Amino acid sequence: MQLFDLHTHTTYSDGRNTPEEMIHEALERGLMCFGISDHSPTPFDPPGGMPEGTEKLYAEAIRKLKARFDGKIRLLLGLEQDFWSPAYEETYDYIIGSVHYLYKNGSYLAVDDTPEIFEEGVDRLFGGDFLTACECFYDQEAAVAEKTGCGIIGHFDLITKFNEKHHFFDTEASRYKAARKKALDRLLEKPVIFEINTGGLFRGWKTGTYPDDETIRYIRENGGRVILSSDAHRKEAIAWQFEELSGKLKM
Ligand SMILES: [Zn+2]
Numbered sequence: 437m438q439l440f441d442l443h444t445h446t447t448y449s450d451g452r453n454t455p456e457e458m459i460h461e462a463l464e465r466g467l468m469c470f471g472i473s474d475h476s477p478t479p480f481d482p483p484g485g486m487p488e489g490t491e492k493l494y495a496e497a498i499r500k501l502k503a504r505f506d507g508k509i510r511l512l513l514g515l516e517q518d519f520w521s522p523a524y525e526e527t528y529d530y531i532i533g534s535v536h537y538l539y540k541n542g543s544y545l546a547v548d549d550t551p552e553i554f555e556e557g558v559d560r561l562f563g564g565d566f567l568t569a570c571e572c573f574y575d576q577e578a579a580v581a582e583k584t585g586c587g588i589i590g591h592f593d594l595i596t597k598f599n600e601k602h603h604f605f606d607t608e609a610s611r612y613k614a615a616r617k618k619a620l621d622r623l624l625e626k627p628v629i630f631e632i633n634t635g636g637l638f639r640g641w642k643t644g645t646y647p648d649d650e651t652i653r654y655i656r657e658n659g660g661r662v663i664l665s666s667d668a669h670r671k672e673a674i675a676w677q678f679e680e681l682s683g684k685l686k687m
């Protein structure tokens with residue numbers, strides 16, 4: 437089993453558990469390396485990220501814990517940098533670059549908040565055309581490495597979060613596939629790692645991972661690298677199904 441998990445959240449952003457509680461759980465699960473990657477501030481949607489002005493506090497707290505747990509677990513200080521967040525000011529061990537919002541006509545629309553917010557927003561900003569919203573999403577995704585300076589691509593196809601239950605758009609549509617491929621091809625030119633994110637599985641929105649198997653296969657066939665990550669927002673989700681899903685690393 438992969439003995440590290442680099443995508444996790446704590447009470448410094450929208451996670452339920454403190455960093456200490458998360459680290460203890462990681463130790464209990466036998467992980468050798470554990471990364472905390474709280475959400476960057478999102479001033480246009482404050483609940484989505486860490487409060488503005490707290491980045492330094494967060495980084496200092498995790499650095500202290502690194503020292504405290506030295507020899508027990510390799511703790512890393514990460515950040516999940518949203519595409520639209522202001523530039524980060526601290527030095528991190530790694531950055532996860534993520535697209536959570538579509539930006540259009542001066543408005544930000546969260547693609548992963550609730551199905552109702554997503555649907556209403558696509559009506560309002562894209563005239564109800566979900567495939568155009570997907571094209572907007574993947575245009576941003578294509579640029580996420582340049583924009584955030586990330587080494588890890590967070591939940592590459594997050595826009596599919598509600599799609600299994602709500603069928604907002606057809607992921608077999610040629611327009612959808614073309615937009616996704618364009619983003620993948622651009623990111624595959626960069627020195628980035630794609631995460632295989634089990635967060636949607638844990639929360640019950642999805643029966644598979646972000647990204648889907650077809651995408652994972654395409655990444656692997658084209659020389660891309662992948663890792664499993666949980667996107668845990670509570671300690672129970674750490675390394676969620678890593679053992680069961682380890683085959684995906686070799687697709
Ligand atoms: Zn995220």
Ligand SMILES: [Zn+2]
Nearest residue numbers: 443445516667
């Ligand atoms: Zn996350």
